[in-house]
Amino acid sequence: MSIDLSAYGWSGDLPDGDGRLGRIVRVDRGECDVVTADGRVRALSDSQRSQDLTAPVTGDWVFLDDDPELGLLISSVLERSNTVSRRDPSEQVVEQVLVANVDVVLIVHGLDRPLPPGRLERFLVVAWDSGAEVAVVLTKADKRGSPVDDVSATVAAVAPGVPVLAVGLGAGTGFGLGPVLAMVGEGRTVALLGESGSGKSTLVNALLGEERLETGEVRSADSRGRHTTVSRELVRLADGGLLVDTPGIRSIGIWDSEEALDRVFGDLEELSTACRYSDCVHDTEPDCAVTAAVADGRMDRRRVDRYRALSAELDEQHQREQERERRGRGDRRGRRR
Ligand SMILES: Nc1nc2c(ncn2[C@@H]2O[C@H](COP(=O)(O)OP(=O)(O)OP(=O)(O)O)[C@@H](O)[C@H]2O)c(=O)[nH]1
Ligand SMILES: [Mg+2]
Ligand SMILES: [Zn+2]
CATH class of the missing domain: 1.10.40.50 (Probable gtpase engc; domain 3)
Known part of the structure; x- marks a missing residue:
């Protein structure tokens, strides 16, 4: 099987370097799934790498080496065009890169819960700091009494000029996907960020047209999600867009983002x-x-x-x-x- 890597967002000539070029589409516990011209392969990510080297993340372009003993290894991470980064939620004050090489960040919010302006401001700082285009997607607009107008007004006040797209993807419905697809566009990498239960994986599935990613019911009392998605995963749409689903995050720590803070x-x-x-x-x-x-x-x-x-x-x-x-x-x- 041969895959044209431009379908995964590679543009330009193939770079000089050792080994096979590929893009990371999923990372879990020291191993990654990498799409290469010869298909999807599994490679060791960090266990054999020095601490000083860039830790590979979903969205990275990498070179793979075939080690006679260890099998496929990530030998180097190519320079990133940008990153979506937050402060690592652990105690240490260090950066955590969530996704690399991103064209668009979609901040996904479910209309079945309140949107505190402070949470939106944090997500906005992180999203704008990446340098990518930013839009807010309000999900669950099909639910009776969804406060679409109120929440859109909150977003407009906190984030003037940021597009607000409303979608309704409940059983038997499916509206608002057109404008989301238009933002995605061919060959563009789109990262979805938002709370657990906000409907990120549901949105990706709706855009894919199949139930590929696992989704989970929210708690009925307070609409909190159950952290169904556990890894950051890049999927390709039939018409060429690249979506990165991520695990839900309730609040996001900002990282090295004075300019974006001043903009918000x-x-x-x-x-x-x-x-x-x-x-x-x-x-x-x-x-x-x-x-x-x-x-x-x-x-x-x-x-x-x-x-x-x-x-x-x-x-x-x-x-x-x-x-x-x-x-x-x-x-x-x-x-x-
Ligand atoms: N009615 C309605 N329900 C939705 C919509 N989008 C998502 N849901 C429901 O919301 C629940 C949570 O959706 P998920 O897609 O799993 O949410 P998530 O953001 O991926 O959550 P995590 O993976 O935990 O971060 C599921 O029961 C979905 O069916 C929508 O537009 N309308
Ligand atoms: Mg999910
Ligand atoms: Zn003053």
């Missing part, structure tokens, strides 16, 4: 140019334009608080990185002695 809080950034101090954090500083706007009702205090919390998160990240760097230098000196 553009209104606040603009106001702050009129603060007396250029490094004003809009707390107790005198002549703060943001505090003044809160006082006369032009700005929502909670939105300011959320901005400050996210900024503090990025500050903490940078501090920890600097500490780590200092310690790293110390170690190296120590070893040399």
Whole structure:
């Protein structure tokens, strides 16, 4: 079997390098599924690789080596055009790349639950930080009394200019897929992010036209999902789009994303140019334009608080990185002695 890798988003000439080129379509426990010109293969991902090397993720282009003892190994990860990254949910302050080489991020929200603006802001920062196009997909619009208009208004307020697409994929229905398909487009890689139970896998299946991915009922009391999807998986649509389904995440930690943060809080950034101090954090500083706007009702205090919390998160990240760097230098000196 021979596969044209341009169908998986490869553009241009085949790169120089050792081994076979392929794209990672799934990663689990140290092994990956990789699509190569000769078909889909399974390769060892990280167990034999040094910690310093880039850990391969779904969406990566890689070279494979055939090791006589270990079998297929990922020998190198090609330079990424971009990544969708968050702060690793573990204790350490490190980056976790969710998906690499992404053209579009779809933030998927189910209309059977509330959409706290703070959650949307976090997803937006992560999505915009990738540099990919961003849209919000509201699912379950077929359910009786779905608050499509209210939630669309929330999205428009938090994310001006971001397309909002509503779909209804309940049994016996299926509307709104056209605009989603139009965003996907041929050869483009589209990552779906959202809470468990929001309907990411259901949407992928609807676009595929078959029940390929597992989906799970939500809890009836509070519409929470059951974390049905456990790995990030890239699937190809018949008409050429590449979708990456991901496990649900309730809240997302932001990572190294000052610019995207400023974009999400553009209104606040603009106001702050009129603060007396250029490094004003809009707390107790005198002549703060943001505090003044809160006082006369032009700005929502909670939105300011959320901005400050996210900024503090990025500050903490940078501090920890600097500490780590200092310690790293110390170690190296120590070893040399
Ligand atoms: N009525 C209706 N139900 C939907 C729609 N989309 C998803 N659902 C239901 O919502 C539940 C959760 O869907 P999933 O696709 O498993 O959600 P998920 O986002 O993939 O969840 P995780 O894999 O846990 O992250 C399932 O029972 C789906 O049938 C929709 O548009 N309308
Ligand atoms: Mg799923
Ligand atoms: Zn200020």
